[in-house]
Amino acid sequence: MLTDYPRIGERVRRETLPNGLPVILVEKKDYHRKYAMFATRYGGMDMRFFSRGRWVDTPAGIAHYLEHKMFDTEDGNALQELAKNGAEPNAFTANDMTCYYFDCTHHFTDNLRLLLSFVSVPYFTDESVAKEQGIISQEIRMIEDNPEWQVYHNLMQCLYHNSPAKTPVAGSVDSIRKITAKTLYRCHKAFYTPANMCLVVVGDVDGEEVLALANEVLGSEKGKPIPRDYGPEEDLLPAQKETAIAMEVSMTNFLAGCKCPPLGTGEERYRQNIVGDLACDILLGESSPLYARLYAQGLINGTFGYDYDALPGAAYLTFGGDSADPHAVAEAVLEEVARLQREGLDEGYYLRVRNANLGDTIRSLNSFESIAIGFVEGCFHSFDPNRFPEIYDSITTGDILRFLGDNLTREKLAMSIITAKEG
Amino acid sequence: MRFTRKEIMQDVYLTYLHQRKFKTCLLSVQLITDLRRETAGFNALVPAVLRRGTMRHPDMESLSAALDALYGATIDYTVRKKGERQCVGFVAQCIDDAFAPGREKLLEPVTELLGELLLDPVTRNGRFMPAYVDSERQNLLDAIRSLKNDKRDWAEVRLMQEMCADEPYGVLRLGDEGSVSRINHQKLYRHYQELLTTAPVEIFYCGSAEESRVETALLSALASLPRGRVARPEPIVLRRAPEEPRYVVEEMDVTQGKLSMGWRCETDDIPAMIMANLLFGGSSNAKLFMTVREQLSLCYYAASGFARSKRIMTVSSGIEVKDYDRALAEILHQLDLVRQGQWEPWELESARAAMDSALTALGDSQGAMENYCLGQNALGLDETPEELLAALQSVTRERIMAAAQAAHLDTVYFLKGKEETPC
Numbered sequence A: 001m002l003t004d005y006p007r008i009g010e011r012v013r014r015e016t017l018p019n020g021l022p023v024i025l026v027e028k029k030d031y032h033r034k035y036a037m038f039a040t041r042y043g044g045m046d047m048r049f050f051s052r053g054r055w056v057d058t059p060a061g062i063a064h065y066l067e068h069k070m071f072d073t074e075d076g077n078a079l080q081e082l083a084k085n086g087a088e089p090n091a092f093t094a095n096d097m098t099c100y101y102f103d104c105t106h107h108f109t110d111n112l113r114l115l116l117s118f119v120s121v122p123y124f125t126d127e128s129v130a131k132e133q134g135i136i137s138q139e140i141r142m143i144e145d146n147p148e149w150q151v152y153h154n155l156m157q158c159l160y161h162n163s164p165a166k167t168p169v170a171g172s173v174d175s176i177r178k179i180t181a182k183t184l185y186r187c188h189k190a191f192y193t194p195a196n197m198c199l200v201v202v203g204d205v206d207g208e209e210v211l212a213l214a215n216e217v218l219g220s221e222k223g224k225p226i227p228r229d230y231g232p233e234e235d236l237l238p239a240q241k242e243t244a245i246a247m248e249v250s251m252t253n254f255l256a257g258c259k260c261p262p263l264g265t266g267e268e269r270y271r272q273n274i275v276g277d278l279a280c281d282i283l284l285g286e287s288s289p290l291y292a293r294l295y296a297q298g299l300i301n302g303t304f305g306y307d308y309d310a311l312p313g314a315a316y317l318t319f320g321g322d323s324a325d326p327h328a329v330a331e332a333v334l335e336e337v338a339r340l341q342r343e344g345l346d347e348g349y350y351l352r353v354r355n356a357n358l359g360d361t362i363r364s365l366n367s368f369e370s371i372a373i374g375f376v377e378g379c380f381h382s383f384d385p386n387r388f389p390e391i392y393d394s395i396t397t398g399d400i401l402r403f404l405g406d407n408l409t410r411e412k413l414a415m416s417i418i419t420a421k422e423g
Numbered sequence B: 001m002r003f004t005r006k007e008i009m010q011d012v013y014l015t016y017l018h019q020r021k022f023k024t025c026l027l028s029v030q031l032i033t034d035l036r037r038e039t040a041g042f043n044a045l046v047p048a049v050l051r052r053g054t055m056r057h058p059d060m061e062s063l064s065a066a067l068d069a070l071y072g073a074t075i076d077y078t079v080r081k082k083g084e085r086q087c088v089g090f091v092a093q094c095i096d097d098a099f100a101p102g103r104e105k106l107l108e109p110v111t112e113l114l115g116e117l118l119l120d121p122v123t124r125n126g127r128f129m130p131a132y133v134d135s136e137r138q139n140l141l142d143a144i145r146s147l148k149n150d151k152r153d154w155a156e157v158r159l160m161q162e163m164c165a166d167e168p169y170g171v172l173r174l175g176d177e178g179s180v181s182r183i184n185h186q187k188l189y190r191h192y193q194e195l196l197t198t199a200p201v202e203i204f205y206c207g208s209a210e211e212s213r214v215e216t217a218l219l220s221a222l223a224s225l226p227r228g229r230v231a232r233p234e235p236i237v238l239r240r241a242p243e244e245p246r247y248v249v250e251e252m253d254v255t256q257g258k259l260s261m262g263w264r265c266e267t268d269d270i271p272a273m274i275m276a277n278l279l280f281g282g283s284s285n286a287k288l289f290m291t292v293r294e295q296l297s298l299c300y301y302a303a304s305g306f307a308r309s310k311r312i313m314t315v316s317s318g319i320e321v322k323d324y325d326r327a328l329a330e331i332l333h334q335l336d337l338v339r340q341g342q343w344e345p346w347e348l349e350s351a352r353a354a355m356d357s358a359l360t361a362l363g364d365s366q367g368a369m370e371n372y373c374l375g376q377n378a379l380g381l382d383e384t385p386e387e388l389l390a391a392l393q394s395v396t397r398e399r400i401m402a403a404a405q406a407a408h409l410d411t412v413y414f415l416k417g418k419e420e421t422p423c
Helices: A062-070 A078-084 A108-120 A126-144 A147-159 A181-191 A207-218 A267-284 A289-296 A326-343 A347-366 A368-381 A385-394 A397-407 B040-050 B060-069 B107-119 B130-148 B151-163 B177-181 B185-198 B211-221 B270-282 B287-295 B321-339 B345-364 B366-378 B385-393 B397-405
Strands: A002-005 A010-016 A022-027 A034-040 A048-051 A054-057 A088-093 A098-104 A197-203 A242-247 A253-260 A305-311 A314-322 A414-420 B004-009 B012-018 B024-034 B074-082 B085-095 B201-207 B246-252 B257-265 B299-307 B312-319 B407-417
Touching: A002 A385, A010 A207, A022 A207, A022 A368, A034 A108, A034 A368, A048 A181, A062 A088, A062 A098, A062 A126, A062 A181, A078 A088, A078 A108, A078 B345, A098 A108, A098 A368, A098 B345, A108 A197, A108 A207, A126 A147, A126 A181, A126 B299, A126 B312, A147 A242, A147 A253, A147 A314, A147 A414, A197 A207, A197 A368, A253 A326, A253 A397, A267 A289, A267 A305, A267 A314, A267 A326, A267 A347, A267 A368, A267 A385, A267 A397, A289 A326, A289 B060, A289 B130, A314 A326, A326 A397, A326 A414, A347 A368, A347 A385, A347 A397, A347 B024, A347 B060, A347 B085, A368 A385, B004 B211, B012 B211, B012 B366, B024 B074, B024 B107, B024 B185, B024 B366, B040 B074, B040 B085, B040 B130, B040 B177, B040 B185, B074 B107, B074 B366, B085 B107, B085 B366, B107 B211, B130 B151, B130 B177, B130 B185, B151 B246, B151 B257, B151 B312, B151 B407, B201 B366, B257 B321, B270 B287, B270 B299, B270 B312, B270 B321, B270 B345, B270 B385, B270 B397, B287 B299, B287 B312, B287 B321, B299 B321, B312 B321, B321 B397, B321 B407, B345 B366, B345 B385, B397 B407
Parallel strands: A022 A197, A242 A414, B012 B201, B246 B407
Antiparallel strands: A002 A010, A010 A022, A034 A098, A034 A197, A048 A054, A088 A098, A253 A314, A253 A414, A305 A314, B004 B012, B024 B085, B024 B201, B074 B085, B257 B312, B257 B407, B299 B312
């Protein structure tokens, strides 16, 4: 099926292979680059799942570990094979997905064959799995030295009681010790099936060739849907109000946040995501009165940022950055929400920020990676990421005020602080 | 890629590239100066203060509102180091007129706003606003101090400071704490006027507008640019490595050690040195990645880079503190292999393919093209990506070996955790 999006100058073809794999081809004429992303709906939070008649518990960090090991092939290493063609391959594991991708200018068909093969055919041994522990432990230790990661990780510990949102995607140096080749094979078999994956290709490519190749390499076996357990739904109050640690940073850094209700699927999910992002921009963005005031008072600087994010069974809104007085910033944010509830939202300001936000999203279509991730999310949650202009049209000031009033309240707010270590 | 470059005012050059495939247009205006310890902080502070407000939009709220109204156009200030040049200015991006919902013309108002930011800052009694200078000086100091937050970057910064202690190349892009803290609003304003009068200006445009339209918009926006005696850049001085390499060890509270190394490449054969670096550690199939990381699991990352204008090659790696001796020896061994011509044909093919891909894909990113052209123009070079590619393709095995043999180890910097046994 071919869809044209005249408002944003895009054209997309969507097909589903007989084995159930959705394939999305985003046409980009005049580009030299060609990009493919092969993704599975399996991430750091999918630690407990139902397979072969029983619930299976797996160690934290296993999806990420599997990502590392998938590059091993019978002939050596897929990274090496792709790099020989000048392709830049890489992968990442998020809370709810693992994505493998490459970017290239030459030999696209060869590269796509390699990508589909190495991701669909596991090849590792007890020794090769054991050896990876050194590399991943180093990666984990490097992440743990990163103040931005720490401040986020600690906030998640504050916000949630039991949700796997608390668990780092890479796991811990301890948890990954329990990972064996056998468990990795089992997880691969369960989650790396055409029905649980999708393929997105961006660039000036021959669609028929892509479809034929995916059919040939991936075969006809569909795989079964895999139920997962993210624990019981939590109330929206934080497990703990505040946490603080000291690290070698130059100044105090903080991240504050509130739990939001988990999202469903379909276009309503996408709409809710856009409402959340837009509400954050309106409240905290660079052109907001609050931002200008806090910046002028020296309470925030250019590191100030915010985010609204949806995870499996969880969603949250965060804001933070470097600040000499995180509590004063949080207090000002809560007061501004209260003021907006009292006085309403200026229509002119709202439309301006909405246009800016729309412009940002159009601009993001320059990035093949961001296009591909958008379609992977759209595919896993049944929405069309290219329908954002229509969604923006439908959002009102009422949507924004309701979102802020429901979610950003004093009782729900938790805070994670990193202070500078003395000496 | 067909760039054109022409002088549109005295010592003001427009590099123009017509391109319809992007969703946006990009316009960059950069002042080019010599990187010097005494002026680096001043130059870095100027665009940050200018970005705070113009006579028409005297505060950030008003500026942001103006940008929002242009569908989220962005005008970011930039401070870049290109060899021993410091380039400061603004990069503007806005959605292409074709995607503005009302088909508004966005290029002209964005160019006008950029011109205002550069030439018509908000002033009182002919001076910058003291409050803006104070807060941006504080932000700049925070940014300089926060360099140590990312330990990987910090180890590279410290290596350059040690290795090029009395050369412009060792000067931090943002200047140093001591000199920045002594800047006041009077001194800064004088410096700003001097900079405007004496710096050559490099402008870059990529988008769908015709060249004459871009030129007209620029001539109007820059009409009041003062042009005096424009400074000619100082030539870059190339040094030799000391007889014996210097070893520097420092401690910080980190779990992962960071090893950085620097070589002086005493050769004029730049294409061969670029290839030697790619084989050694400059691509994902390079020896450092394949051996030190993948085979020996000695580190989480190990990569090399080559700064052609200064002929310095560096290695950056993250290792366990106890592995210092082994990692150091192994990195040196891998360079020896390049010197001896010990590589497989596929390694060279991969290195060439990586370069081919990177240079071909350059035309698919407006930001990458702007950065490439700025590098060329700031350093007085005139080499298209295609010409560089051709030069790299004709490099022979003997030339690569000779180039690698001309690389002499200058300094080794190691950042290790506290309370570890000395290495």
